[in-house]
Every structure is written in structure tokens, then in C-alpha cells.
Amino acid sequence: MKKIFVSAALASLLFGAFPSLSAADIKANYNIIPKPREVVIKNGASFTLNAKTVITYPKGNEALKRNAELLAGYIKDLTGFELKITTKAPKKNFIMLHADANGGDPTQNLTIVGIQQAFVDINGNSPESNFNAIQTFRKSIPDVTGGKEVEFAPVTITDAPRFTYRGAHLDVSRHFYPTDSIKTFIDMLALHNINKFHWHLTDDQGWRLELKKYPRLTEVGSVRNGTCIGHDFSTNDGKPYGGFYTQDEVKDIIKYAADRHIDIIPEIDLPGHMLAALKAYPELGCTGGPYEIWTRWGVADDVLCAGNDKTLEFIDGVLDEVAELFPSEYIHVGGDECPTYAWEKSESCTAMKDKLGLESHRALQAWFNKQIADYAREKHGKKIMGWNELITDKGADMELTKTMDPVIMCWVGAEQAAKLSQENGLKHIYTPHNGGYYINRCYRGIDKVGAVGDGSLSLTYNTNPPDNDLCIGVQGTFWSEQVDRDRDLEYQALPRLIAIAEHAWTPASLMNYDDFMKRAKADTEILDLAGYNYGRHQLTTPQK
Numbered sequence: 001m002k003k004i005f006v007s008a009a010l011a012s013l014l015f016g017a018f019p020s021l022s023a024a025d026i027k028a029n030y031n032i033i034p035k036p037r038e039v040v041i042k043n044g045a046s047f048t049l050n051a052k053t054v055i056t057y058p059k060g061n062e063a064l065k066r067n068a069e070l071l072a073g074y075i076k077d078l079t080g081f082e083l084k085i086t087t088k089a090p091k092k093n094f095i096m097l098h099a100d101a102n103g104g105d106p107t108q109n110l111t112i113v114g115i116q117q118a119f120v121d122i123n124g125n126s127p128e129s130n131f132n133a134i135q136t137f138r139k140s141i142p143d144v145t146g147g148k149e150v151e152f153a154p155v156t157i158t159d160a161p162r163f164t165y166r167g168a169h170l171d172v173s174r175h176f177y178p179t180d181s182i183k184t185f186i187d188m189l190a191l192h193n194i195n196k197f198h199w200h201l202t203d204d205q206g207w208r209l210e211l212k213k214y215p216r217l218t219e220v221g222s223v224r225n226g227t228c229i230g231h232d233f234s235t236n237d238g239k240p241y242g243g244f245y246t247q248d249e250v251k252d253i254i255k256y257a258a259d260r261h262i263d264i265i266p267e268i269d270l271p272g273h274m275l276a277a278l279k280a281y282p283e284l285g286c287t288g289g290p291y292e293i294w295t296r297w298g299v300a301d302d303v304l305c306a307g308n309d310k311t312l313e314f315i316d317g318v319l320d321e322v323a324e325l326f327p328s329e330y331i332h333v334g335g336d337e338c339p340t341y342a343w344e345k346s347e348s349c350t351a352m353k354d355k356l357g358l359e360s361h362r363a364l365q366a367w368f369n370k371q372i373a374d375y376a377r378e379k380h381g382k383k384i385m386g387w388n389e390l391i392t393d394k395g396a397d398m399e400l401t402k403t404m405d406p407v408i409m410c411w412v413g414a415e416q417a418a419k420l421s422q423e424n425g426l427k428h429i430y431t432p433h434n435g436g437y438y439i440n441r442c443y444r445g446i447d448k449v450g451a452v453g454d455g456s457l458s459l460t461y462n463t464n465p466p467d468n469d470l471c472i473g474v475q476g477t478f479w480s481e482q483v484d485r486d487r488d489l490e491y492q493a494l495p496r497l498i499a500i501a502e503h504a505w506t507p508a509s510l511m512n513y514d515d516f517m518k519r520a521k522a523d524t525e526i527l528d529l530a531g532y533n534y535g536r537h538q539l540t541t542p543q544k
Contacts, residue, residue, distance in 0.1 A: 028152040032139040033498055033519050034193055034505035042154040045117040049141070049150040051081045054094040059087035063127035064097050066259050067134055071095070071122075074138045080147045092118040097134070101125045109164070113137050113157040120152070128261040132159070132193050139191070143529055163465075165429055165473025166504035167196035167265075168497060170489075173203035173276075174297065175480040176243030177489065183256050184486075188493070190260040191526070192501035197257055198332060198475060200267045201245075204275035204294040208244045209266070213317045216280035218244040224276075224293040230482065231452065233296040250325055258327075265385065266326045268318060269334030271304040271311075271368055278302060284311050286346040297481040299337045306364040307348030316375055323380035330407065333372055336387035338365055362395030373404035385409060388417035391424070398424060409475065415466065422468040431475040436463025439496045440478045443535055450482050450492045457520075457538040461499040461513050476500040487533040494527060494534035495520055 027046075030039050055072055057064040068085045076082055089096055096119055101110045106126035111133035114121035122137055124130035136157055144150055168189050170177070177185075189197060201209045207221035223242030229235040245253070257264050274284075275294050282289030286305040294300055304311050322331060340361040343349035353364055369390065376382040385407040391398055392413060407427045410417035414432035421428035431437045434453070441455030442448065465474050476497045483489050502516060520539055527534045 026142055026144050026148050026150050028140040028150060029142065029522075030140050030155060030157065031519050031522060032136065033516070033523055034502040035510055035515070035519065036136065036157050036159040037507065037510065038156075038158045040156045040158075042116075042156065044154045046154065047115050047117055047120055047152040048093075049075070049079070049081070049152065050093070051083075051147065052093055053081065053083055054090055055083050055085045055097065056089040056094055057085070057087060057097045061099075061127075064099060064130060067127060067131050068097055070131075070259070071097070071134050071138070074134075075141070077145075078141050079144050079150065089119070094118075095120040095122060095137075097122050097130055099124050099127055099130045101129070109160050111136065111157075111159045113155070115152045115155050117154065128195065131190075131261045132161075135191060135193055139526070143525060161193065161505045162507050163471075163473035163504050165196055165475070166194045166501065167198055167429065167431075167473060167475035168194050168500075169198035169200060169431070169475055169477040171200040171203070171478060171480040172208050173200060173206045173480075175484045176206065176208060176241075177480075177486060178243075179245070179249050179253060181486045181489070182253055185489070185493075186253075186257050186260060186262055188490075188497065188532075189262055192498055193505050194476075194497075194501050195262055196473070196475070197262050197264045198267060198477075199264055200269065200332075200479075202268050202270075202276060203273045204300045205297070206242060206244075206293060207276040207280070209250065209268075209322075210244055210246045211318060211321045212247070213321060214281070214314070217277060219280070221276035221280040221293065224295050226295045227484075228296040230448065233298065236295050247321075247325060254326065263328050264326060265328045265330050265332055266322055267332035267334060267385075268322060269332075269336070270315065270372075271306060271365065272299065272336070272338030273334060274304050275300050275302060277304070277314075281314065284308065284314055286342040286349060299339065301339050301341045303338055303342055304368075305346060305349060306343055306368045307346055307350070307352035312368075312371055315372055316379075319372070319376055319380065319382075323376065323382055329383055330385050331376055331382050332385040332409075333369065334387060335365070335369060335390045336411075337389065338393075340364070360395045362393060363397050365393075366390070366397035366400045369406075370400055370404055373406065383407070385429075387411060388413070388421075388428075391420055391426070392417050402426065407472070411477070418466045418468055418471060422466075422470050425470065427470050427472050428468070429473050429475050430465040430471055431477045432463060433477075434463070436460050437474065437476055437500060438479070439476045439493045439500070440480065440483060441492070443538065446535075446537060449488050451479060455492075455496065457496055457499060457535070458513060460496040461502070461511075461516060464508065465503060467508075474500060474504050490532045491535055494532055495523070495538055496535075498523065 057068045101123045112123040122133045207217045222244040226236040226238045278285045278291040343361040408421045411433045435441045441453045442450045444454045444456045
């Protein structure tokens with residue numbers, strides 16, 4: 001697996017920040033991404049990071065001990081120094097981790113990095129906030145492999161995130177990425193203060209999560225009989241394609257993310273986008289099959305049968321294992337792009353619609369989701385998320401949906417969906433599909449890798465989230481139809497994901513595209529040293 005390194009900024013920025021130090025010195029740089037709220041350079045002597053520096057944490061605090069171990073690893077990668085970790089601080093030359101800033105109120109997400117001659121104080125008001133403060137310190141360290149000492153000008157950096165939900169989504173159904181690639185993706189998130197990983201695990205093109213109760217989901221549903229070539233849906237390469245994550249692998253990835261204070265939100269997309277499940281268990285469909293896993297992209301007409309009692313039994317069984325595996329407060333239940341053609345032709349679905357007194361077959365979806373939401377809450381204490389079709393599809397039952405208290409992900413007609421969510425008291429997340437936050441898009445006029453559409457960095461940075469009280473965050477969303485290699489995943493995601501991370505963290509009043517570009521160009525050394533294949537031209541070619 002790749003390691004993340006951090007680097008020096010451009011010399012002009014580096015030397016301009018601290019005129020008290022000479023250009024010959026190796027020194028820290030605080031021009032980082034995301035941009036901090038407040039950086040106050042102080043008078044006094046600098047702190048020197050060297051091989052004798054010690055990292056300390058409060059005795060008995062296992063979360064901060066893990067943070068200390070990660071910080072030690074970052075510093076070793078950068079400098080070669082293998083720093084001692086202890087619970088007892090020396091008189092000087094130490095980095096102190098603690099989580100009691102502002103009384104330790106974790107809801108404030110406060111981070112503080114204080115640097116003076118004798119020591120570095122890395123503080124927060126929770127282990128997660130402390131970890132974010134570590135990233136601030138980490139990103140200020142130049143790439144000085146070879147055991148060279150680093151000088152830090154005395155400073156106080158006070159920071160807090162703009163949003164509590166700072167997310168990144170990855171689709172592993174259309175194309176499957178192995179566990180090491182998922183961990184590398186998580187490292188990308190941690191470096192830039194992203195704290196939610198939305199894992200899209202199921203779709204028409206493959207089921208990727210092992211479930212003990214339903215083994216055919218991976219025995220049959222994880223392998224399709226080929227893949228269309230590029231954007232041509234009429235083609236098929238004829239090569240069986242598949243893969244899935246065992247529960248042990250999932251647990252390992254969850255722990256890896258949790259150690260980096262990233263919450264994994266699993267998505268089981270339903271009642272549409274379910275051909276892989278229908279292939280494995282055809283009795284769950286309106287016709288009984290046979291069904292085939294799609295080798296193309298798009299939206300299939302066949303969906304789970306809303307008038308079949310076995311369907312809800314199946315979903316309950318799926319939720320039981322998903323809830324047991326994933327500690328997240330939320331389960332994402334999809335809800336997008338669900339056609340009603342199969343329901344309209346189904347006698348059992350029509351009978352269910354009439355029995356419930358519903359005006360349309362579309363209204364079946366809200367009833368269906370209500371059963372799922374109630375079971376998830378009552379049986380497992382989980383809440384649900386869903387795409388904005390839950391409230392924006394013609395015929396959607398807003399009043400019934402409101403009783404589920406879902407978090408709405410605003411993607412298609414994102415601004416209107418956010419407005420509708422706000423008006424109806426629903427929390428929502430902004431992730432517009434127009435190229436701004438969909439980081440799988442092709443780079444404008446450059447290449448054919450990725451979904452069609454404009455994917456310029458400037459569009460991403462200048463696509464601003466709504467100023468709504470109930471907008472809890474933003475998300476970079478990655479669909480993998482056209483992206484079958486790890487190197488292409490990295491190329492499409494970066495540097496646009498970094499821009500979204502700044503949206504998620506930095507107050508709108510401090511955001512400026514030209515300033516971001518200066519810091520982003522400096523950030524390229526981070527990506528180079530990590531070995532990422534990113535969109536370099538986005539940082540060197542004007543993208544106005």
C-alpha cells in the first residue's frame with residue numbers, strides 16, 4: 001500500500017512566511033490545505049524537530065495513543081527520525097498530544113496547534129479533533145528525508161471545521177478495488193480532514209459485500225459476464241468480472257478508517273439498482289426472472305418487488321448483518337433512479353398499492369423505505385440516508401418521508417433538493433452531479449477516462465454549498481463505471497477531492513480560488529511523494 005508523505009511548499013511561500021529565518025534553513029510552512037481559520041506567527045525562538053524529540057500522550061488514553069503512533073509514523077516517513085512515544089513529557093523538545101481544548105466539548109471540533117521553543121502543543125476537544133490538529137502539524141513539515149532537522153517558527157493555529165459531515169463516496173460495484181486501494185483512498189481522506197467515507201457496495205453491476213445469511217449474493221451476484229467498452233453500451237468485452245469483500249476484510253478496513261477518525265457509511269442501494277441481488281435470488285423480483293447482472297451502465301427496469309413479503313424479509317436480513325458489521329450511526333439505503341415499470345405490471349404490487357390506499361405506484365417507494373427505516377431504527381438504533389429522489393421524484397410522499405427523519409444527499413437538481421430539504425426540516429448533504437462535486441468526471445478537453453462532462457478544478461472549487469441551517473456537509477462523489485484501475489481512480493479524484501475538502505473545512509469567507517491554487521501547487525509534492533497519479537494539468541493549466 002502507498003504511504004502518504006507531506007512536503008515543503010514553494011520556496012517563495014516558505015521564505016516569505018518567516019523572514020526571521022534564512023533561506024538556507026529547513027523550515028516548516030503553514031500554507032496548507034484546507035486553509036486554517038487563524039494562523040498567528042509569534043515572536044520568539046523556534047522549535048526544532050530532531051531525532052531526540054519525544055511524543056507524549058495522556059496515560060490510559062488509547063485513542064490518543066493511536067494518534068501518537070500515527071504521528072510518529074508520519075514523522076518517520078518524512079525525516080527518518082524514529083521518535084519515542086511516552087506518557088511522561090521531558091522538560092523540553094517534545095510534542096504533546098491532548099484533547100481538552102475549550103473544556104473538551106467535542107461538539108465544537110476545535111483544533112489548536114501551539115508551537116514555542118520548548119515544545120509543540122497539539123490539542124483538540126476530542127480524539128478526532130486532536131487527529132485533525134495532527135494533520136495540520138504534519139502538513140507543515142517539509143520533505144526532509146535524510147535525518148535533517150526542521151525549524152518551526154513560533155505560532156498558534158486555531159481551527160475548526162465548517163461542516164460536521166466532510167465526505168467522500170466511492171462506488172466499488174461497477175469496478176472493484178482491492179482492500180489496499182481502499183486503505184490508500186482512506187489515507188487520502190485523512191490527510192485532508194475528510195471524516196466520512198460513503199461506501200457504495202451494491203448495484204446492478206455487482207454485489208460486493210459478503211453476507212453469511214445470503215451467500216449467493218457473492219457466489220452469484222458478485223460476478224458479471226463481461227463489461228461494456230468505454231461509453232459504448234452496445235459492446236461487451238466478454239470477460240467475467242467480479243470481486244467482493246469478506247466480512248473480515250470489511251472489519252479490517254473499518255478499523256483502519258476508525259484509527260484515522262473516519263466513519264464508514266455503507267450503502268445498500270434499493271429498491272432499484274438491485275439486479276445483482278435479483279440474479280442471486282430471483283424470487284425477490286416482480287417476474288421471478290431469470291435476471292442477469294448488467295454488463296452496461298445506466299438504470300435497469302427490474303427492481304425489488306414491493307408487493308412481495310419475501311422482499312422485506314430479505315432486506316431485514318441484509319440490514320441485520322450490515323448493522324452488525326458497521327458501527328456508523330447511518331446506513332445509506334439509496335433510493336435513487338428507481339423506475340416503477342415492473343411495479344405497474346405486477347399484480348402483487350398493484351394490490352399492495354390499493355390495499356394501502358396509495359395514489360400511485362411511485363408512492364410504494366416511500367412506504368417501502370418507511371418499513372426499512374423503522375426496522376433499522378427499532379431493531380438496530382440506526383438512521384438512514386438516501387439520495388434526493390426520496391423527496392424530489394414526482395409522486396414522492398414527503399409527509400411519510402419526513403417521519404423517517406432521513407439525511408438527504410442532494411445530487412440531481414442539487415440546489416432545489418437542498419431548498420426542499422431545508423423547507424421540510426430535513427438534514428441534507430450537498431454533492432451536485434454537474435461536475436462540481438462528481439470527481440469521476442472527465443477533465444475538460446483532456447481525456448476520455450471517467451464519466452462524460454466538465455470536471456475542471458475551477459468548477460469544483462467554485463461550486464458552493466448552500467447556506468442552509470440544515471446543510472450538514474458536502475461530499476465528493478466517485479462513480480466507477482469508466483474507472484477500472486487504481487491509477488485512474490487517483491487521477492480522477494485528485495486534485496478535485498482536495499478542493500472539496502477545503503469546502504468542507506474552511507469558512508466561505510476565507511475561500512479564494514487564486515489563493516487555493518498557490519497552496520494546491522505546493523501540495524503537488526505531497527501527491528508526488530505518495531506516488532499518486534493525479535491530474536497535474538489541473539494545477540498548471542488555467543481552468544477558468
